[in-house]
Amino acid sequence: EVQLVESGGGLVQPGRSMKLSCAASGFTFSNYGMAWVRQAPTKGLEWVATISYDGSSTYYRDSVKGRFTISRDNAKSTLYLQMNSLRSEDTATYYCTRGVLHDYWGQGVMVTVSS
Amino acid sequence: DVVLTQSPATLSVTPGERISLSCRASESVDTYLHWYQQKPNESPRLLIKYASQSISGIPSRFSGSGSGTDFTLSINGVELEDLSIYYCQQGNSLPYTFGAGTKLELK
Numbered sequence: 001e002v003q004l005v006e007s008g009g010g011l012v013q014p015g016r017s018m019k020l021s022c023a024a025s026g027f028t029f030s031n032y033g034m035a036w037v038r039q040a041p042t043k044g045l046e047w048v049a050t051i052s053y054d055g056s057s058t059y060y061r062d063s064v065k066g067r068f069t070i071s072r073d074n075a076k077s078t079l080y081l082q083m084n085s086l087r088s089e090d091t092a093t094y095y096c097t098r099g100v101l102h103d104y105w106g107q108g109v110m111v112t113v114s115s
Numbered sequence: 116d117v118v119l120t121q122s123p124a125t126l127s128v129t130p131g132e133r134i135s136l137s138c139r140a141s142e143s144v145d146t147y148l149h150w151y152q153q154k155p156n157e158s159p160r161l162l163i164k165y166a167s168q169s170i171s172g173i174p175s176r177f178s179g180s181g182s183g184t185d186f187t188l189s190i191n192g193v194e195l196e197d198l199s200i201y202y203c204q205q206g207n208s209l210p211y212t213f214g215a216g217t218k219l220e221l222k
Contacts, residue, residue, distance in 0.1 A: 045151070045159065045202055047211040061210045095158060100206050101149060103170070105158040 002026040002104045004096045009109035012086055022079040022096030022106055029077035030054070032099050036070060036081050038092035039108075046092075049081065050100070063089075086113045117141055117205050119214035127222040128193045136217045138186040138203035147207035150179055150188045153216075154199045162201075163188060193219070 008020040020036070036048040049070040050059045058070050069082040079096055093108040118141040128134055138148065146166040151159040161170050163179035166186055176191045190197055198221060203214040 044215050045153075045204070045213040047204075047213065050211075059209055100211075101161060101164050102151070102159070102204070103161045103164075105160065108158055 002098070004098065004104055004106035006094065006096050006106045006109035009094065009111045011112045011114065013115050014087060014113055016086055017082070017084045018086060018111060019083070020081040020094055020096075020109060020111070022081075024077045024079065024096075024098075027098070029072075030074040034070075034072060034079045034099070035097045035102060036079075037095045037097055037102065037105075038090075039095070040089075040092040043092075048094070051079070083111070086111075088113050116210055117144060117208060117212050119203050119205060119212055121201075121203060121214035121217050123217060124215070125218045125220060127220050128198075129222050130193055130195055132193055133189065133191050134193055134219075136188040136190075136201055138181075138188070138214050140184045140186075140205060143183045144205040144207035146182050147205055148179075148181065148186050149204050149206060150177075151202045151204065152197075152199045153202065154196075159202065195221070 003025045005023045012018045033052050035050040038046050038048050051070045055072050067085045071080045091113045093110050095108045096106040098104040120139045122137045148166045150163040152162050153159040167179045178189050180187050198219050200216045200218045202216045
């Protein structure tokens with residue numbers, strides 16, 4: 001059974017940093033690209049970043065480019081999202097998803113940026 | 116950026132009826148258009164991939180059609196468990212974008 005389990009969320013002040021993790025199991029992690037998708041409270045879905053199966057290619061939406069870094073450790077089957085210079089508009093539930101199809105989603109982790 | 120416009124924003128339904136949800140792209144996305152369902156307080160799940168391809172484990176009453184800029188998600192015989200928000204998403208060009216969603220509610 002495919003499982004994606006996010007961790008690392010919480011309350012953070014504007015301008016500070018936070019790192020999210022996503023532990024994957026039930027499939028060969030190193031064979032799949034992975035992504036982060038977020039959802040602000042009561043809002044729709046927004047793609048954040050994607051990383052290729054081997055980590056050699058990364059893609060970001062403009063609003064997080066230069067502030068967020070997606071990475072992965074295939075030996076640990078874990079996906080990461082390093083978030084720096086956080087803003088109030090980054091407040092959202094962050095989902096870890098598998099592949100370009102987002103065919104599996106984690107349960108989500110809430111990130112609240114507020115003073 | 117490709118803008119996906121979903122209509123209607125809200126649809127009131129009666130169990131058993133056949134319904135269609137629309138997703139229109141601001142430019143062609145070929146068939147790189149996927150549909151997701153999000154039930155209240157749950158994570159989204161993939162319903163249809165590449166406009167019309169079915170997903171294992173998804174009930175056969177869900178189907179998709181379209182290409183280019185106009186796409187449709189159909190539910191043949193709505194059930195109470197289908198009351199959710201449905202999102203379309205394009206994977207043709209960066210940044211990948213989602214529509215604002217269509218909410219199915221009980222009439």
